[in-house]
Each structure stands twice: as structure tokens, then as C-alpha cells.
Amino acid sequence: DQQVKQNSPSLSVQEGRISILNCDYTNSMFDYFLWYKKYPAEGPTFLISISSIKDKNEDGRFTVFLNKSAKHLSLHIVPSQPGDSAVYFCAASGGYYQKVTFGTGTKLQVIP
């Protein structure tokens, strides 16, 4: 049962344009959402998060949007840079010990 879904395994974007990565979840108990970025042969690195009491969180070029009614969140990267090329994982947490559940990841390629 995949509670966090990233339906696009890969995405290619031209440098300077916007990258939009999508994530859907099924568990209504999730109340905190995170995006991690992963380069090959490295562990995931935390990128940005959002609480369920908000619908938007912005950090520099990265913005996460949360639509609770649709159980959907998205990560926007503007402008995209070649160094953003990586696998991006959506993750969600909830419950007493805030167990984190990861999606399957989206591989982003930013073309110079």
C-alpha cells in the first residue's frame, strides 16, 4: 500500500525554466510533509517542508504547495539550474512518533 505516490519517475526541464514535481498521499493522518534531494552515491538531503496548517512555504528558489482537500503537494523550482539535477523524494509524517513515509522519487534532469 503506497501511501505517498510520485507518479512521474522522471522529468526533464530546460535551464532557467520552472520545474514542478508532484506528490499525492492517501493517509489523512499525515500532517507534515517534506522534500528531500538525493545525488548518486549520497544519502538524501532535506530540502524544504510544510506543515498541514499552511498551504505554501517558500525558501529561495524552492516553493512547496499543499492542497489538503486533494491530498496533493508540489515542489516548484524557479529558475531551474543544472545543479538541481537529482532524485527528489516526497515524504509525509504523522502520528505520535511522526513516522516518515517516503515516495518512490522523481528524477529531475535540468538541461543546460
Add this chain to the structure above:
Amino acid sequence: EAGVAQSPRYKIIEKRQSVAFWCNPISGHATLYWYQQILGQGPKLLIQFQNNGVVDDSQLPKDRFSAERLKGVDSTLKIQPAKLEDSAVYLCASAQGEIEAFFGQGTRLTVV
């Protein structure tokens, strides 16, 4: 600040053999996680420690996997006996109260 240290980086073993992985979290981090990441999938939580106590091991295959965190600092994850389907990257992560975790580089296990 030193990051999460894991060893070894790579390990190849034959099925039915045993293997152990070691993790040294960031100093002062009370929460320690072990994740399993199979190729093409997102990280799956195996076990979560709060100091030296287990708070979630619901997805740990306890017939073959074991983990301990002595003195609430370092942790070891053991597999005995290993199966072919255990081939994966094993990620250790730590956190200090917050949900956003810092990951180590992982140990890539190949079972042949």
C-alpha cells in the same frame, strides 16, 4: 559539524551469510533511523530509536533483522541470514527533536 557516519560503504555477501552495518549519528541527536532503499523505490523505515529505546520497528523483518543502539549513540543493524531480496542501500539517519533528518551516505549491500 560532522555528519552521520556509516560503514562499510559497500558489502557483497553470499545468501545465508550474515552482515552488520554500523552508524554513528550526529552528536546530540536523540532520534536514529535505519531505512532500506531498494533500487527504484523510496527509503522504507526499518526501525526508529529514541535515545536507546525502540519506538517503531513495525517494518523490520524480525526473523532475520536485528538492530541495537547502545548507550543511545552508535547503532548496528544486522541481517542473519541474508536473502537475495535484501540487496539494497541501507541508510542511517538522525534527528534532534525535529522531523527533518540528516542522512548518512548509506551502505550498498549486494547479496549473491
